[in-house]
Amino acid sequence: MHDKDNQNLTRKELSETLADQLGFSQSNCAQIVDSFLGNLKDSMLRGESVKLVHFGTFTVRDKSPRRGRNPRTGETITIKKRQAISFRPSKKLREQVND
Amino acid sequence: MNKSELIEHLSETLNLPQREATAICNTILERMTEALSDGDSIEIRGFGSFVIKKYEAYEGRNPKTGKKITVQPKKLPFFKVGKELREKVNND
Numbered sequence: 001m002h003d004k005d006n007q008n009l010t011r012k013e014l015s016e017t018l019a020d021q022l023g024f025s026q027s028n029c030a031q032i033v034d035s036f037l038g039n040l041k042d043s044m045l046r047g048e049s050v051k052l053v054h055f056g057t058f059t060v061r062d063k064s065p066r067r068g069r070n071p072r073t074g075e076t077i078t079i080k081k082r083q084a085i086s087f088r089p090s091k092k093l094r095e096q097v098n099d
Numbered sequence: 100m101n102k103s104e105l106i107e108h109l110s111e112t113l114n115l116p117q118r119e120a121t122a123i124c125n126t127i128l129e130r131m132t133e134a135l136s137d138g139d140s141i142e143i144r145g146f147g148s149f150v151i152k153k154y155e156a157y158e159g160r161n162p163k164t165g166k167k168i169t170v171q172p173k174k175l176p177f178f179k180v181g182k183e184l185r186e187k188v189n190n191d
Contacts, residue, residue, distance in 0.1 A: 009134040009141040017130045022122055032113060036127055037146050039108045041184055043100040051101045055128050058178070060188060083188045085147075087178030096136045097151060097174050 011037075044085055056089040135176050145183040152177050 015029035024032065040058070043050050049059040060083055068079045089097075100108075102124065110120035131149070134141055141149040151174050159170045180188075 006137070007134075007139045009131065009139055011143055014127055014130060018123060018126055021126050022119075032123055033127065035109060035112045036105075036123065037143060039100075039105055039112065041146065041187075042108075043105075044184070045187055048100050050105070052105070052128060053102050055132065056176075056178075085178075085180040085184065085188060087149075087176075089176045093132060093135065093176060096132055097176055099136060 047083075052090075054090055054092045056087055056093055058085060058087050060085055138174070143181065145181050147181040147184060148179050150177050150179070151175070 011030070011033050015026065015033045018024055018029040018032055019026050040050055044058060044060050047060050049057055051057045063082050063084050065081045066079050068077055069075065070077055106117060106120045106124050109115075109123060110117045113120065113123075115123075131141055135149060135151060138151050140151065154170075154173050154175065156172045157170050159168055160166065161168055
C-alpha cells in the first residue's frame with residue numbers, strides 16, 4: 001500500500017458511485033446518500049444500535065459522569081453523564097482491511 | 100436496527116421499491132469497505148469519519164495461557180463520531 005496515494009471518501013464520491021452503478025441522476029444520488037445517513041443517525045438518536053452485516057455495528061452507550069480537569073486552567077470540573085457512539089467493525093471488514 | 104430494517108426505512112423515505120433500496124445499501128457499504136481496504140479514510144460531515152490505524156508487530160500474551168506470542172502487524176478501522184451527531188445524541 002502506498003500511503004501517498006491514500007484518499008478520502010466523502011458524500012460526493014458515495015453519490016457518484018450510486019450514479020455510476022445504479023443509474024440514478026446525480027442530484028437524486030445526493031439525496032439518497034443523505035437519506036441513508038439520516039436513517040442511521042435517527043436510529044442512533046433513538047438510542048438504538050445499528051447492526052450492518054459484513055460492515056459493523058454502531059452502538060450508543062451511556063458514559064457515567066466523572067471528574068475531569070480543564071487542561072488550560074487546571075480547574076476540577078465534573079463531566080456530566082453523556083452518550084457516546086462507538087463502532088465495532090465486523091470480522092469481514094477487519095479481514096478485508098488486512099488483505 | 101439491522102440492515103433489513105434500514106432497507107425498509109430507506110425504501111419508505113425514498114419511496115422506492117425494496118429491491119432498489121437494497122441495491123443502494125449494498126452499493127454504499129461496499130464502496131465504504133473498498134475505501135477502507137485501500138487504506139483510504141472516509142469523512143462524512145455531520146456523521147463521522149473512519150480511519151485505518153496501523154499497528155506494528157508486538158509481543159503479546161495469550162490471556163488464557165499466559166504464553167508469549169508475537170502479534171503480527173495489523174490494520175484496524177476506527178470510527179470517530181462527527182460533531183453534529185455527537186452533540187445531537189447528547190441533546191435530549
